[in-house]
Amino acid sequence: MTGTVKQSRNGVDTETLFATLDAVKAAPEAAKFQFRARNEWVSGTHSRSTIADYSGVGAERAHERTFVFDADHPAVLVGKDNGPTPVEFVLHALAACLTSGLANIAAARGITLHEVRSTVSGDIDLNGILGLNPQVRNGYEKISVRFQIKGDAPADVLKALIEQSRQRSAVFDVITNGVPVTIDVDAS
């Protein structure tokens, strides 16, 4: 197996990955990032976010292009279905975070992945957000993730990749442990 093959395993540039780890070890402040989304209300439950700039490694940075996403409610929830509901984006974020970590970890361990699919399901009782039952929370009651993973290692080794990804997932941590959120309003 050549170095070139190693570098591109799972599409992960492992040399750069390890170099990045070494760089952050040497300068831990480089790992402080701030991510941002800017949202504009369109009409009714429809709004639109742009994701463009962030800070990290001691500088302001920009994505290679500006990403734009609409969110809305479907008609059954009195919207016009111009985009997924906000809670569905949370499920996408969780799937994507666990999957990106998985690919990195597999590459670092020398395991080639053939296929990774996941379905994330969130159960929610809207009596909470509708204000109809104070016993019911506003958010998901539970979220279930089901992975199908194929790779060049035994099933238990592949499963251990998911477990390690879970232990190092930013979105899994946010969703399971919570984050303090402050809200400031400039009204006129």
Add this chain to the structure above:
Amino acid sequence: MTGTVKQSRNGVDTETLFATLDAVKAAPEAAKFQFRARNEWVSGTHSRSTIADYSGVGAERAHERTFVFDADHPAVLVGKDNGPTPVEFVLHALAACLTSGLANIAAARGITLHEVRSTVSGDIDLNGILGLNPQVRNGYEKISVRFQIKGDAPADVLKALIEQSRQRSAVFDVITNGVPVTIDVDAS
């Protein structure tokens, strides 16, 4: 002010909104929903989710179209920037959830909104997910939301809309209070 004007305040069909509330009051089981995202790994940290079907009001349902979203890491985080990072989608979800609730609540209270903008910022120290410092959590340390809102009511009344939206936001609850997540793996 005519009934027609009331119906379309802020783009919210308030008659249907109130009818929906009455319907759920009469049949609370109708408010049990399950939302889903299906993700497929592409390469490296790049993955793609589809959001298409969900269940609610006692039936399987589909969005009017299938929504597709890519997620990736930027080059500085050893990705190819094919989409926002998973943690950025979480910020979009929070902004969109607070904003959709705001428009509904304003309409229900007879307040016309002229403009609603928000910026959501999340501070994260990647020493956590990189496994370099066990004292640092994987997820955001804190999230800050800043709203600019203009409408036909005094500032304190507009601010109260945001506060009510916060109190009834599904994503705010998920992010601040956490949700149990189970992960199952089918590996081969």
